[in-house]
Amino acid sequence: MDTRKHVEVCFTPGEYEYFKDEYEIVVVIDVLRATSAICAAFDNGVKSIIPVATLEEAREYQKKGYLVGAERKGEIVEGFDFGNSPYSYMKEELKGKDVVLSTTNGTKALSIAKEAENVVVGSLLNLDVLCEWLAKQNKNILCLCSGWQDKFNLEDTICAGGISEYLINTGDFTSDEDSSIAAKYLYLSARDNPLGYLKSSSHRRRLKNLNLNEDLKYCLTPNSSNSIPILKDGKLVKL
Amino acid sequence: MDTRKHVEVCFTPGEYEYFKDEYEIVVVIDVLRATSAICAAFDNGVKSIIPVATLEEAREYQKKGYLVGAERKGEIVEGFDFGNSPYSYMKEELKGKDVVLSTTNGTKALSIAKEAENVVVGSLLNLDVLCEWLAKQNKNILCLCSGWQDKFNLEDTICAGGISEYLINTGDFTSDEDSSIAAKYLYLSARDNPLGYLKSSSHRRRLKNLNLNEDLKYCLTPNSSNSIPILKDGKLVKL
Numbered sequence: 001m002d003t004r005k006h007v008e009v010c011f012t013p014g015e016y017e018y019f020k021d022e023y024e025i026v027v028v029i030d031v032l033r034a035t036s037a038i039c040a041a042f043d044n045g046v047k048s049i050i051p052v053a054t055l056e057e058a059r060e061y062q063k064k065g066y067l068v069g070a071e072r073k074g075e076i077v078e079g080f081d082f083g084n085s086p087y088s089y090m091k092e093e094l095k096g097k098d099v100v101l102s103t104t105n106g107t108k109a110l111s112i113a114k115e116a117e118n119v120v121v122g123s124l125l126n127l128d129v130l131c132e133w134l135a136k137q138n139k140n141i142l143c144l145c146s147g148w149q150d151k152f153n154l155e156d157t158i159c160a161g162g163i164s165e166y167l168i169n170t171g172d173f174t175s176d177e178d179s180s181i182a183a184k185y186l187y188l189s190a191r192d193n194p195l196g197y198l199k200s201s202s203h204r205r206r207l208k209n210l211n212l213n214e215d216l217k218y219c220l221t222p223n224s225s226n227s228i229p230i231l232k233d234g235k236l237v238k239l
Numbered sequence: 240m241d242t243r244k245h246v247e248v249c250f251t252p253g254e255y256e257y258f259k260d261e262y263e264i265v266v267v268i269d270v271l272r273a274t275s276a277i278c279a280a281f282d283n284g285v286k287s288i289i290p291v292a293t294l295e296e297a298r299e300y301q302k303k304g305y306l307v308g309a310e311r312k313g314e315i316v317e318g319f320d321f322g323n324s325p326y327s328y329m330k331e332e333l334k335g336k337d338v339v340l341s342t343t344n345g346t347k348a349l350s351i352a353k354e355a356e357n358v359v360v361g362s363l364l365n366l367d368v369l370c371e372w373l374a375k376q377n378k379n380i381l382c383l384c385s386g387w388q389d390k391f392n393l394e395d396t397i398c399a400g401g402i403s404e405y406l407i408n409t410g411d412f413t414s415d416e417d418s419s420i421a422a423k424y425l426y427l428s429a430r431d432n433p434l435g436y437l438k439s440s441s442h443r444r445r446l447k448n449l450n451l452n453e454d455l456k457y458c459l460t461p462n463s464s465n466s467i468p469i470l471k472d473g474k475l476v477k478l
Contacts, residue, residue, distance in 0.1 A: 011250065011391060012254070014253060014254065015251070015253065018388070018389055150254070150257055151254065151257055151417070152250060152254075152416075152417055152418040152421065153417045154417040154420060154421055157421065178387070178390070178391055178393040178396075178440050179390065179391040181393060181440060182393055182396065182421070182425055185424075185425060185428060186421055186424060189428070201420060
């Protein structure tokens with residue numbers, strides 16, 4: 001009997017319904033930029049991040065005095081303190097604070113996955129440290145890509161493929177779904193030069209139009225972070 | 240101004256709602272095995288194929304005396320004449336006939352796309368002849384993969400990537416979506432040996448369990464067919 005655990009990849013939040021309930025750990029991925037920003041925030045000593053799906057919820061927290069980040073379609077929403085640029089989360093004033101975050105894709109995926117037994121945050125920034133931890137858990141793992149406005153995106157898929165590749169190479173994991181196999185292939189062709197590989201990606205081009213080249217370079221450079229954000233009682237905290 | 244037309248890839252019928260209405264031609268793809276069987280049927284001189292989404296509709300046609308193929312989860316549905324094996328459609332008795340077909344994924348995708356201006360059927364079997372025709376139409380094209388039970392599958396994606404690659408190489412087409420870019424990458428790694436590439440594919444393994452290796456070899460060998468099936472008034476006919 002095959003006792004290996006599964007590591008599978010779900011390309012979009014919309015497809016999560018076909019996967020859920022079979023995995024004890026869900027890794028939520030939004031490389032550009034929500035989950036990268038979340039890793040950067042914990043590296044900077046933020047105490048917790050409260051992900052909220054809607055701007056209404058975000059405004060409620062703002063009224064209560066929280067620092068609140070809100071991004072839609074790549075830009076900071078008017079009236080909020082910052083968006084989802086990782087650099088916004090490196091500021092001194094955020095250290096030790098509870099921060100609220102609402103983004104186009106990433107916090108939507110976090111919200112969809114919240115009933116799972118364990119929800120952690122993945123990005124290229126914390127790829128190795130996250131994979132080392134996942135490898136020790138002996139649990140079935142689903143990588144949930146946030147996508148872009150309900151559609152597939154390449155950077156989240158590559159990150160998910162990297163997690164799958166690492167775990168399968170331990171010998172303790174296997175993948176069955178075609179989406180997982182495709183993600184692994186795409187990761188293997190991208191890994192030596194993620195930035196070059198993604199140059200043709202639609203999302204990357206979109207961000208470039210917003211003059212966010214520094215964010216792109218930061219988010220697509222693997223392993224600068226040692227944080228594994230995990231969801232506890234509706235809040236992300238550092239594991 | 241960029242006057243090139245778009246060729247994009249939609250991975251599953253469930254995501255079609257995010258793409259529809261922007262494309263004058265939808266290419267429905269279900270490599271294993273519905274759209275391959277449809278090409279084989281027209282090669283054999285079948286007059287028309289009436290795709291129906293439900294078994295209830297299929298039974299209604301059967302009562303009226305039609306030859307009816309029906310497949311669910313890779314097997315012939317009890318009480319029907321055949322399933323979706325291409326070999327079933329090569330029989331002498333089908334020549335000149337109107338045939339009804341209902342399958343797990345392919346006819347569902349056809350049904351979802353039916354309101355599009357033009358709906359054609361793609362498979363690896365008619366890849367070149369279809370691409371040559373598409374290249375001449377000067378229209379925006381969406382490749383709609385049928386997937387497997389609402390999830391992504393590798394063989395349809397590779398076929399869609401092959402169509403995109405061909406059309407982009409003409410210089411008259413471009414792709415914007417990350418799904419299209421990924422499909423093209425996957426096609427380029429698979430094209431020299433589709434059967435070998437797909438050996439790890441979940442769907443292929445599923446079919447292998449059903450002892451359908453001959454079907455697999457047939458469906459994954461490009462360019463044996465010169466048929467372009469097109470939807471006219473609810474029926475597929477040869478263009």
